[in-house]
Every structure is written in structure tokens, then in C-alpha cells.
Amino acid sequence: MLVRFALAQLLSRNEHHRFEHLCTALARQRITPNIVAGTGPVSSGGDQGRDFETFIGYVPGRVRDLGTRLGIERDDTIVFCCTLGRTDLAGKIRRDIARAVSLGSAVDAVVYFAEPDIPTATRHQLIQEAEDLHHVRLEILDGQTLTGLLCDRDTFWIAVEFLDIPAYLAPPSAGPQWYAESHARWLSRAAQATTVGDLIELTGCLRFATFTEAVRSDVPTWLSRMSPLLDSQDQIIRRRARYEIAVATWRGLGDLRPADDLVRLTLTDAVGSESAEELDSAELLATYARGAWMYAATDLTAVELEEFGHGLERQIASLALAATDRDRACQLYALLGRARLRVDLHRLVTDEFARGQVPPPPPMSSTEWDELLARQITEPRFILPVHDPGGALDAWSEAVRLADQAPRFPVESFAMTVAWHAASVEEDPRWPTVRTQLDSMVAAAAGNLAVAELARTRSSSLLTRRKPFAALAELHEARSAMLSGRDHRAGAQAMLDAAAIYQELGLLYAAKYYALAAGAVAAMEREEPEPLVVDSLLLAARCDFLAGNWLSFIAILPLAADAHTDLRIAADEPILWDDTVEIARSLATVAAVVDEAGDPDLTQWIYERLPVDQGDEAHLDFSQLATAIPDGGLIDRVASELGQAPFADGGRHRLMTFTTREVQWRIRTRNTYDDVRAAERLAAVIQIIVAALGEDDLVLATVTMDVDVRTERPAPATQQGLGRHLKDRGRAEDGALLWRATLTRDLGPHSVEFKAAIAEVTSVAGALCVTASLLPQASIEDILSRIGAEGALARAVMPHIRYDRAYAVLPRDSFAAAKRRSTTPLATTGFGDVLTSTYLSPRITRGPVFTDESPEERTARRYPLLTRSLEVTLPRLLEDGRIREVAAELRDDGWKDWHVLMALFSQVLNYRLAKRGQDGNDPALMERIARWEPEDPADLQIDVSAVTAQSLRDHLTVSYFATANGYGLDPGGLRAHEVLGVLETRYDYWTLDADHEDPFAPMH
Known part of the structure; x- marks a missing residue:
């Protein structure tokens, strides 16, 4: 293009x-x-x-x-x-x-x-x-x-x-034959390189050697052959030779220092160039140089690299503003956006960034480079600051605006560049519009599969900036587009990518759902078996292991082992595969725990179902596994490390537990094939919705949700509705919120309509997810509407196949319901807290306020309002004097004076309402209170002896709800201590105060 x-x-x-x-x-x-x-x-x-x-x-x-x-x-x-x-x-x-x-x-x-x-x-x-x-x-x-x-x-x-096409865009080499021929010719050639043709041939050879390990030792040879072009009389040849030599020196030899002067010359020339192609190459070379600086692999200083960066940006911006040709303007604005997202070396220096703390990556192929990037995505060490994300989006917005009138502008490659930088601009409120416009243009030019690749690229970018929730949304969009385009393998791979993120977040049931769905999709409409099926089964098994569901882990393992043997290259060397090694370690842990438990029946049952060594080297040898784990205290240690009991899926009733944000979940059901599938279906969708809500603050109270899942045969559509499927059953003895969820039982592939089944479980899960929220109802509806906009939530909870159908890869007979019911978990069931990602930790930042006052402003206003509302009672108490002792005691307990006044006001109000027998239904009195009118001397006066430290403690509890209401929150059916927990952690309840006169000072 x-x-x-x-x-x-x-x-x-x-x-x-x-x-x-x-x-x-x-x-x-x-x-x-x-x-x-x-x-x-x-x-x-x-x-x-x-x-x-x-x-x-x-x-x-x-x-x-x-x-x-x-x-x-x-x-x-x-x-x-x-x-x-x-x-x-x-x-x-x-x-x-x-x-x-x-x-x-x-x-x-x-x-x-x-x-x-x-x-x-x-x-x-x-x-x-x-x-x-x-x-x-x-x-x-x-x-x-x-x-x-x-x-x-x-x-x-x-x-x-x-x-003037950049030389670095040269087509990739066809293969080793041309390279061997070129290598032989240049080795025997006496004449030095002089022409553009020489430059292009040497560029191809140099790049091939740089990115191909087998011939990387040829890099110095090619550098020497290209060096004479540095003295060419042709400025273009000279400039391009500088670029290629500098890049190959860094990427091929791992040290930019020998080419530092070439970088200086190239960037100096480019700062004054009017060629978009030269500026493009220079910007890319500057990016390499900044990377070399961070790795301490160049003597170029941060100051000069910053000057070059500013110079390039100024020149590109000037040319873009002056461009009259729309195609050229788009090209320059696209480049300007990249230039403005350069790493800010000045900030790194200010932050005392340790150059060379990590050794530079060795010379590697493009594939190896991508794998390195993937590893950095999953465990990024730090987030690099960039110069001007807002300015970059300004430039890209202008390119998008002009693109309709620039028929020769390569929109697809531009969109891919923007996608790779999505994480840097994703928080800008203009980003969704720019993203949508680019997707529309690419869809018109290249179809939905190209748009899907953009979404997947954006996901990778977002992961590098530690934004897993936004990355998941992009993967869901990519998967949906790929499957709409009938690219089942690409769609399945996007599902596996999403499953891996869910697992990293500790959302193991969502991860298992996506892993199983990926395998089912990968196997669709293919004449030959798809190796991705192996990846899906092994990941699903790993999720069961981490969730403590070891009976499920053992049940699915034979399927995974058979698929590995049948579908993978070098299957007889499982050590070559990271996931099989991980599964072997998990299996070793199971073997050692069972050995420590001393349950011969369980040991025999497991052994009979494992892919034991029977002459097939691809299978694992269970008999040797127990020796791999040290003896003693293993059961307790494993339970502690997983946050779950080993064999947590045993017992007459299945109990699934996990933690998300402030909420601990207990989902229980009968331990049968149909009921377990339904309960895991609900658990998975709850976790998917939690991830979809990942960046949204629901202001959740710390509670336990206890959900009893029942199943029923498919009912007519006229009998559907949330009220039918979810019942509030009050509170458990330990304070947990009790619910009963009735879900449709899966009776086969076509027993229920796909969208209806998804709508049923989504409505139940969604209602449960917001139960503990203190947000006003309108705010909850706004959030749910936003995450569901344009089908985003539907895409997340509908990975192309219902959970029960994906689970059906495990036959009913292999579920072994009788063995599950007779097996007891080996430790106390936990909530998997240790495996829950910090991305889903309880929030501790200041919560939102839905009134015109900030908490600080409201606290400052409380003193005059409360003293005016107590202007009769407070002097009476002060005259008696005991209130000062009570206040001193409460101050020692950490109370602020406004806490004492709030509790006193609550006690006085409740006293008057009780004496009037109104139970809080005195409209005139409540209207006066709402207007914070002065206390009426004719009002009933509380006995001063009734005001004690304990009475104020009791009445402050009642005031928690009023305090929450004052911030525009809605505590709903939550209990006082749950509301206080939110006020403490999110609104600085015990630390907020304002300047005021001592309301309990002696009267004069």
C-alpha cells in the first residue's frame, strides 16, 4: 500500500x-x-x-x-x-x-x-x-x-x-538459497559496494543474518561489505547505509556503541529533512537508540537523544501543518503520533532509572523477539513513561479525520501502529471514538478479520501497561469478529489468550470456561484435529488443580494426555512443553498429598484413571511422582498456598469458593453432573462480569455471598424472569447473604436456546454482583449499561458455546459422581484469596461521592449544623459535666468530635421519636431535621444520665447509614458494620476532621 x-x-x-x-x-x-x-x-x-x-x-x-x-x-x-x-x-x-x-x-x-x-x-x-x-x-x-x-x-x-520507500520495509528473504548465493558472490567479489542495487542486496543479507541465529555470525561480514556505502556521493545511499548498519549493530551484535556516530549523523540530517520516509526511518532508529540507552548499550546521552526526539517531533509537526496533499498529511500525522509517544528519558533520569539493571536481550530472530515481548507482557517489570499521549492522539485524530480524503494512505498499517500503542492513549476520553473510526475504515478496506487482528494487538498493548480488564474486552471483540469470519482457529486462540488472563487474575472458573470453549471451537469444522485442543484441556485441568478441584483435575487429565499424544509433535518428549511440565508438577503434588492422607481407596481410584506409563513414553509415570514432593505437613501447606482444600470438589454437596474485590463467594449445589455444571456455569459468569466491571468502582461492602444452586428442566419462555431464578433467603448464621438460584438444566446440545440460556445465567450473576454495592441505583444502571454497550458484556459471557456444552467434553460416566460424594475435602475450605490477583484486591482509594460536597467539606459543615441542632441539649449536658468525661473517653478511642456530636444527635432524636411513639414517622420533626433547624426548647429533653460512652457507641452505629446517605450512597439492606467497613476504608471515616471550637469545653 x-x-x-x-x-x-x-x-x-x-x-x-x-x-x-x-x-x-x-x-x-x-x-x-x-x-x-x-x-x-x-x-x-x-x-x-x-x-x-x-x-x-x-x-x-x-x-x-x-x-x-x-x-x-x-x-x-x-x-x-x-x-x-x-x-x-x-x-x-x-x-x-x-x-x-x-x-x-x-x-x-x-x-x-x-x-x-x-x-x-x-x-x-x-x-x-x-x-x-x-x-x-x-x-x-x-x-x-x-x-x-x-x-x-x-x-x-x-x-x-x-x-523514497524506507529500505527497512524491504520484503523478507525468500529462504536460504538466495542467501547462500549472495554470500558466495560477495565473498568472492573484489569490487566494493557502490550502487543502490548493492545497498538493497546487502540490506537483505544483513537483515537475514541479524534475525537468523544459524547465520548470525555473518553479521560482521555484511557490516564490512556495507561500510563503503557510508562514503557514497549519493546522499540517499549514504543515509540508508547508516540506518541499516546502526540497526544491525544493535539488533545483531547487541551493542549500539560502534554505531553511535552513525545514529548521530542520521538523526542530525533527519531533523532538517522534508522527506516523510527519511523521518520515518529516523524515528524508528531513535526508538532503537532509546532502548539501547535503557540497556546501557550506547554512549549516546539522554540529553542528546531527547534533543533529537524534540527536533524530529517539531519537524514532523511543521511538515504536517504545511502539507496540502491529504495523503502526505495523513502519513505525517501518523508519524507524529508515534514520535510523541517516545519514551521520556528525562523522566527516567529524574526518577533515577537504573540503566543496564537488566542485561540487553541477546541477538534474536523476529519470532524470538515476539516471544520475549509476550513474556514481558505477562510479567512487566515497569511501565515506561512516554512524552505526550494526548498530543499523539491529537495527531492520530487528525490523520483519521483526513483519511477519507486520502485514498492512497495505508489505513491498515496506520491502524495497526495505533493498536500497538493503545495502552498509552486508552484513558483519553477521545480514544473510543478514534478506535471505532479506525475499525470502521479497516473493516471497509479489509474486512472483519483485519479488525479482529487490530483488537488482538490492542489487547497485547494493554497487557504491557498492566491493563488486563481492557485487554480482555479487546480479546472478546477479536474472538467474536474472528468467529464471525469463520476463522475458528484464530478465534480459539483468542479464547485461550483470554483464559490465560482470567487465570492470572485468579478467576479460575472463568478461565476454565474459556479454555474448554476454545477447545470446542478449535475442533469445529476441521477435517484434521487441531493441536489447540491440547492447550485447552491442559489449561482447564490446571484451573481445576488451582481451585482445589482435584477430582475434576484427575477426571480431565486422561483426555488431555490422549490429545497430547495424538496431536502434538514430539509428544513423546513432554518436557519440551511448558504446560505438560506444569501439569506433571501438579500431578506430583496430588500424588504426595494422597500419600500423606493415607487413603488407599482414593489412591487406587486416582491411579486407575491416570495416564500411567504402560510402554507409551508420552504418558506420565504416576508411580514415581510422589517422591518428587518432600514429606510432612504437605496437606496444610498446599491448602495454604492454594487458599483451598485439596479435593475441595468432594462431598455430598459441592462447594465452590472464591474471592473478588470485597466479596467472598460460596456457591453450593448437589454433587451431581448436571448440578455441578450449572453451578460452575454461574461461578464462571460471575467472574466474567467481575472482570468486565474491573475498572468500575461499585463501592462494595465486605460481605459473603452464599448461593444455593438448584436446577430444573427447561421451562416455557413465558415462565422466565429473574424473580423465578433468584430468591433472597435472608442471612446465614455467620452473616452471609443467602440466595437460591434456580438454573435451567442442560439436557443436551439443543435442549435450550443459546441466547436464552446465556441471558438467564447473566441476569442471575449480574444481580448477585451488585447486591453488596452502595452505589445509588441510577449509577449502577449507568455502569451496567456502559459495560453492556454495543454487546460488549454479551460477547464476554457468550464465548460461542454454552458452558455445559463445553464441559461435556468430560462424559457423564467420567464425572464419577459416586466417588465425588464419598470423598471428603482434606482441609478447611478457603476462598482462594492467595491466588486472587492484586487487580481484584479490595479497593482502598477514596470512594465516589454523589453530592455537591466532598467528604472534607461535609465534615467541616457538620460542626455548625450539629451544634445548632443540639443548642438546647448540649448546654444541659455541659452544665452537668459528665459529657466531658464521656467525650474524653471516646476521643481516646479515636473518635473525632463530630463522631460524638453525631452519636449524641442520633440518641436525642431516637429518644424523642420513641417518646412520641412515632417510630421515626413524624413528618414535621423529620422535615425540621432535614433542614437542620435549631433545636426547639419545647422539645422533649433527654435525661443527662442516659448519655454514656456506651449509649453513644450504640447510636453512632445507627448514624452510619445517615453518613453514607450524606455522600449520596445507598446502603440498601446492608448491616451497620458492613456500612462502617466501607466508610472506614473508602471515606476516611475515623481520620476526617475539620478545624472547630471544642464543643465540650467548660461553659463560662
Whole structure:
């Protein structure tokens, strides 16, 4: 696309001669070298219609591959014509052919180069007319054809020389044969490199050696062969040689120092350049240099690299503002966005960043580099500061705005660049609009699968910035688009990526759902088995192990082992696979725990179901596993490390426990195949919704949710509804909120309608997730509406297959319900807290307020309001004097004076309501209180002896709800201590205070 764009720019810059030179070079490279150029400008007719023509007579073999395909023979005389013109193009071609054949020697063939694209019907008509009228063969190479030819490896140097295409965009090498031939030729060649052709060939060899371990030792050789080009009289050759040598020195040798001066020269020249291509290459080289600085692999200083960065940004911005051509403007604005997202070395220096703390990555192939990036994504060491995310989005927004009027601008590659930097701009409120516009343009140009790749790339970017919830949303969109495009493997891979994130977050039931769904999708509509099925089963098994569901882990393991044996290359060497090694370690832990438990029946049952060594080396040897784990106290240690009891899925009733934010979950059901699938379905969807709500603050109280799951046969649609499926059953003895969820039982592939089943479990899970929230109902609805916008939540909870159907990979017989019911968990069941990611830890930041006052402002206002509302009672208490002792005692307990006044106000109010027998339903009194009117001396007065430290403690508890209401919160059915927990951790309840006079000072 960039080559096509550059071709189109030749006309706008009136570079007719450059186009002629390009066509001449292409003809010599691919048709015949026997060419002499005509004279006179292309558009003036001075060349008499023959822009260039062949010598008569050939040396055998001088007709090259494209010439042969065009039907040109060795004795033919060929005339070449070229044009950039678009007005009456067909007429111009006819006129040029007539002139070419009317002058000089006879012509056998005319090859016509035209920058505009020519419709097939027009091309065929012109060819036929040339044959009928002039008895010559006509071949037309239009813009699209020229683009394809110029993108071939052996002709790309022409695009580099005549179109200013960056050399680093050269096509990848075809394979080792061409490399071996080039290597032999350059080793035996005495002449130094001098031409653009030399540059392009050496660039290909140098890059291949840099990124291919087997020949990386050749890098110094290629660097020496390219070095003479640094002294070329041609500025373009000299500049591109600098770039290639610098990049290869860093990426191929791991040390930029030998090329530091080349970097300086390249960036110095670029700061004053008007070439977008030169600025593009310079910006990329500057990025490499900043990386080398962080790894302490260059002597370039942070100061000079920052100056270069600012200089490049200023130059690009200036050129972008001045650009009158929309395509060029888009190209420059796209580049400006990248430049503004450069790493801020000044901030790193200020923050005392330790250069070289981590050794630089060794020279590696592109694949190895991607794998390194993937490892850094899962465990990033730090987040690098960038210069101007807002300015970058300004530039990209402008490029998007102009793109509709820039037909040659490569929107797909631009969108991919933006996707890789999504994490840097994702928090900008303009980002969703820019993202949507880019996706729409790419969808129109390349289809939904291209949009899916953008979403997956954005997900990777977001993970590098530790934004797993946003990354999940992108993966869900990518998977949905891929499956809509019938790319089941890519969709399954996106599911596995999502499953891995869920596992890292500690959302093990969501991870298991996505892993099993990935396997089911990967196996769809494929004639050959898909190896991703192995990955899915092993990940699902790992999730069961981590959740303490070891009976489920053992049940699924034979399926995973068989799939590994059948579908993976080198299956007989399981140590080569990270997931099989991890599963072997998990299995070793199970073996050792069972051995310590001393349960021979359980040991035998497990042994019978494992892929034990029976002559097949791909299977694991269970008999040797127990010795891998040290003896003594293992059961307690494992329970502590998992936060779950080993064999937690045993017992007559299945209990699933986990923690998300402030909520501990207990989901219980009968330990049967159908009921367990339904309960795990609910657990998975709860966890998916929690992740979808990941960045939203629900202001949750610390509670335990106890959900009893029952199943029923599918009911008619008229009987559906949340009230039918979820019942509030009050509180348990330990204070847990009790619920009963009734879910539809899965009776087979088509027993329930897909969307109805998903809607049922989503409505139940969603209602449970917000039960402990103190947000006002309108705010909850806004959040749920936002996370559900454009089907986002539906995509998350609907990974292409219902949970029960994905689970069905484990047959009912393999579930072994009887053994599960007879097996007792080996420790006290926990809530998996230790495996819950810090991303889902209870919130401790200041909570939102839904009134016009901040907590500080409200606290300051409490003193005058409360003293006015107690202006009769407080003097009476002070006159008695005992209130000062009570206040002192409470102050010693950490109370602020406003706590004492609030509790006193609550006690007085309750006293008066009780005496009036109103139970809080005195409208006139409540209206006075709402207006904070002064206390009426005629009101009933409380006995001063009734005001004690304990009475105030009791009445402060009652005031928690009023305090929460004052922030616009809605405690709903929560208990006082649960509300206080929120006020303490989120609203600084015990530390907030304001300047005030001592309300309990002695009266004068």
C-alpha cells in the first residue's frame, strides 16, 4: 500500500522524469537490459512517443522473466512508453502507440507503463486495437501491476531509489538459497559496494543474518561489505547505509556503541529533512537508540537523544501543518503520533532509572523477539513513561479525520501502529471514538478479520501497561469478529489468550470456561484435529488443580494426555512443553498429598484413571511422582498456598469458593453432573462480569455471598424472569447473604436456546454482583449499561458455546459422581484469596461521592449544623459535666468530635421519636431535621444520665447509614458494620476532621 501511495504522489509533485527512470530500471531488471532511453520530457512529445526502446539484437538469455511471461522473444524490437496522466488515458495510449510505430524501425511489441489503474475491459480493448490497427503486441502495466512488481525482493531497490520507500520495509528473504548465493558472490567479489542495487542486496543479507541465529555470525561480514556505502556521493545511499548498519549493530551484535556516530549523523540530517520516509526511518532508529540507552548499550546521552526526539517531533509537526496533499498529511500525522509517544528519558533520569539493571536481550530472530515481548507482557517489570499521549492522539485524530480524503494512505498499517500503542492513549476520553473510526475504515478496506487482528494487538498493548480488564474486552471483540469470519482457529486462540488472563487474575472458573470453549471451537469444522485442543484441556485441568478441584483435575487429565499424544509433535518428549511440565508438577503434588492422607481407596481410584506409563513414553509415570514432593505437613501447606482444600470438589454437596474485590463467594449445589455444571456455569459468569466491571468502582461492602444452586428442566419462555431464578433467603448464621438460584438444566446440545440460556445465567450473576454495592441505583444502571454497550458484556459471557456444552467434553460416566460424594475435602475450605490477583484486591482509594460536597467539606459543615441542632441539649449536658468525661473517653478511642456530636444527635432524636411513639414517622420533626433547624426548647429533653460512652457507641452505629446517605450512597439492606467497613476504608471515616471550637469545653 505504501508503494502504491508513493506512485500516486509522483503526479502531484510533477515528477514525470522520475517515473520514467523508475520504469526504465524496472524494465531492465525484469524484461530486458538492452534498453536505451529516448530524449525529451515524458509529457512533451519530445521523445516521439518512445520513452525508451530496446537495442536491436539480443545476447541469448537477455530476455528476463517478466519479458518471457509477456511473450517477448529474443529477436523482438520493443518500445516502452510511460505516463502519469489520468485525463483521457485511453486516448493517450492510442496516440502514443500510433506515434511509436510510425517512426523508425519496425516495432514488434509495446510495453506501456501507466500509473493510474486501468479497468480490465479497457485494457483488453486497447490490446485488441493495437493488434488490429498496428499489428503490434501491447502489454499494459498499470499502477496495481507496478506496485506488485516493485514489492518483489529483487526489484524493491527501485522503489527505494525512485519512490523514497524506507529500505527497512524491504520484503523478507525468500529462504536460504538466495542467501547462500549472495554470500558466495560477495565473498568472492573484489569490487566494493557502490550502487543502490548493492545497498538493497546487502540490506537483505544483513537483515537475514541479524534475525537468523544459524547465520548470525555473518553479521560482521555484511557490516564490512556495507561500510563503503557510508562514503557514497549519493546522499540517499549514504543515509540508508547508516540506518541499516546502526540497526544491525544493535539488533545483531547487541551493542549500539560502534554505531553511535552513525545514529548521530542520521538523526542530525533527519531533523532538517522534508522527506516523510527519511523521518520515518529516523524515528524508528531513535526508538532503537532509546532502548539501547535503557540497556546501557550506547554512549549516546539522554540529553542528546531527547534533543533529537524534540527536533524530529517539531519537524514532523511543521511538515504536517504545511502539507496540502491529504495523503502526505495523513502519513505525517501518523508519524507524529508515534514520535510523541517516545519514551521520556528525562523522566527516567529524574526518577533515577537504573540503566543496564537488566542485561540487553541477546541477538534474536523476529519470532524470538515476539516471544520475549509476550513474556514481558505477562510479567512487566515497569511501565515506561512516554512524552505526550494526548498530543499523539491529537495527531492520530487528525490523520483519521483526513483519511477519507486520502485514498492512497495505508489505513491498515496506520491502524495497526495505533493498536500497538493503545495502552498509552486508552484513558483519553477521545480514544473510543478514534478506535471505532479506525475499525470502521479497516473493516471497509479489509474486512472483519483485519479488525479482529487490530483488537488482538490492542489487547497485547494493554497487557504491557498492566491493563488486563481492557485487554480482555479487546480479546472478546477479536474472538467474536474472528468467529464471525469463520476463522475458528484464530478465534480459539483468542479464547485461550483470554483464559490465560482470567487465570492470572485468579478467576479460575472463568478461565476454565474459556479454555474448554476454545477447545470446542478449535475442533469445529476441521477435517484434521487441531493441536489447540491440547492447550485447552491442559489449561482447564490446571484451573481445576488451582481451585482445589482435584477430582475434576484427575477426571480431565486422561483426555488431555490422549490429545497430547495424538496431536502434538514430539509428544513423546513432554518436557519440551511448558504446560505438560506444569501439569506433571501438579500431578506430583496430588500424588504426595494422597500419600500423606493415607487413603488407599482414593489412591487406587486416582491411579486407575491416570495416564500411567504402560510402554507409551508420552504418558506420565504416576508411580514415581510422589517422591518428587518432600514429606510432612504437605496437606496444610498446599491448602495454604492454594487458599483451598485439596479435593475441595468432594462431598455430598459441592462447594465452590472464591474471592473478588470485597466479596467472598460460596456457591453450593448437589454433587451431581448436571448440578455441578450449572453451578460452575454461574461461578464462571460471575467472574466474567467481575472482570468486565474491573475498572468500575461499585463501592462494595465486605460481605459473603452464599448461593444455593438448584436446577430444573427447561421451562416455557413465558415462565422466565429473574424473580423465578433468584430468591433472597435472608442471612446465614455467620452473616452471609443467602440466595437460591434456580438454573435451567442442560439436557443436551439443543435442549435450550443459546441466547436464552446465556441471558438467564447473566441476569442471575449480574444481580448477585451488585447486591453488596452502595452505589445509588441510577449509577449502577449507568455502569451496567456502559459495560453492556454495543454487546460488549454479551460477547464476554457468550464465548460461542454454552458452558455445559463445553464441559461435556468430560462424559457423564467420567464425572464419577459416586466417588465425588464419598470423598471428603482434606482441609478447611478457603476462598482462594492467595491466588486472587492484586487487580481484584479490595479497593482502598477514596470512594465516589454523589453530592455537591466532598467528604472534607461535609465534615467541616457538620460542626455548625450539629451544634445548632443540639443548642438546647448540649448546654444541659455541659452544665452537668459528665459529657466531658464521656467525650474524653471516646476521643481516646479515636473518635473525632463530630463522631460524638453525631452519636449524641442520633440518641436525642431516637429518644424523642420513641417518646412520641412515632417510630421515626413524624413528618414535621423529620422535615425540621432535614433542614437542620435549631433545636426547639419545647422539645422533649433527654435525661443527662442516659448519655454514656456506651449509649453513644450504640447510636453512632445507627448514624452510619445517615453518613453514607450524606455522600449520596445507598446502603440498601446492608448491616451497620458492613456500612462502617466501607466508610472506614473508602471515606476516611475515623481520620476526617475539620478545624472547630471544642464543643465540650467548660461553659463560662
